[in-house]
Amino acid sequence: MAKLPEVRRERRTPRRRVLRVTRIEELSPTMRRIWLGGDDLEADFSFSPLGASDHIKLVPPDETTGQVVLPPPDGPRPMMRDYTIRRFDAGRTELALDFVLHDHGPAGRWAIDAVPGSEVGVLGPRSTQIFPGEVGHYLIVVDETGLPAAERFLEELPATVGVRVIVLGGSQRALGDSARDAEIIWLEGAEALLKTVGDVPADVFVWAAGEADVMRGLRTYLRDEQQVDRARFSIHGYWRVGHAGSLPREEEG
Template sequence: MTKLQDDSLVRRERRTPRRRVLRVTRIEELSTTMRRVWLGGDDLEADFAFSPLGASDHIKLVPPDPATGQVVLPPPDGPRPAMRDYTIRRFDAARQELALDFVLHEHGPAGRWAIDAAPGSEIGVLGPRGTQIFPGEIGQYLIVVDETGLPAAERFLEELPAAVGLRVIVLGGSERALGDSARGAEIIWLEEAEALPKTVGEVPADVFVWAAGEADVMRGLRGYLRDDQRADPARVSIHGYWRTGHAGSLPREEEG
């Protein structure tokens, strides 16, 4: 797939991936469909690779084996168990805890694990393999996400300089509020994806567009932005996080 990022705006850095079994330390209920799970333990390194403005950075989760209840990390070159990609929401170096936000559903092993997770529950955490650092010295951002992209959207809202203008379009009518992280940004809640092009409208030249969600919806947004050259490709980063009818995570580098 053609990449929409330009290295002059998006800085890429490789990381040395690490393998850990972590335990739930605490849980925050974000809405009826989302919860934040904090993970810690002796395997969590103090220098965990958390990069400001690396809002799409992610790790792979290895849920416990459903038959044994044990977490078995895959050998580097061996068979891969069921794993899922999750955005790194936050790393608290002082408490040595890692936060991940989960959409609660029965469709996959990580979602099912999160429904029943409690302090002491274990899960495998692999990576991250790399990071993409998005630009901070820029006029405006347009962020388009569904519920799966909200953790990354909140990171942008928290980590971008205060002088950067922010417009966020949230697809799907999520019950989750963005809270204090919104810091005066324009937030639009849009239930129908068909209305997305009209809602996006014209894109000013100084805007950087970052979007993540259902792959076909993201592909439609990419096409709209390419039509009539509405946006400079160097200022567009679109990610298909999942696809209707497809089991499992899509590769995070796949464009919508």
């Protein structure tokens, strides 16, 4: 029997920062990459290859005062949102976060209005998950909220690993900076997801993130119909229809 893949978990020392926007990249009509820097951003920021789902807590400015107020370590928490760490440029000491543009909450509104010099609070990361690189195949299923992690996998997985990415919704665009030969499928919605997934290879590792109920259906399909071992998938509900804000990153669909 083939050895099962392992996800390595490591703790990190969380840090608290007020950062400012250094530059902005428009990725699509609905997504933008915002680069952050400043004196609070440490040169040894925690950024591990294949830690593709690592995330920080974003603290937007108070919408009344415009000030960024970081919460005390043991005090009440202001409005915060989880964002995947898309990239860290050690040479420029800049951190990149990708935002789905919407006005449903303070973080989304901040991203829409952000310009170079805009400030925001950044906490963490508290831990990392290092996903396996020595498997035959990766299946990655995401909506726009999971695209930053999907792009990291495309860039960071060994060239010997076959990669298939299924994207639910969003504007089609080139993914990642890698020249990897990957199969990328864009679906308008989740209705045809399970049919598109189909039969998966025995040596697959599945990473997925998106709407919680869609992710739950995928998990059930892999476990009950495809008989995929639990060690071979990591599936996360990042949000839920009708629920305001991010779900805990540990919640699985």
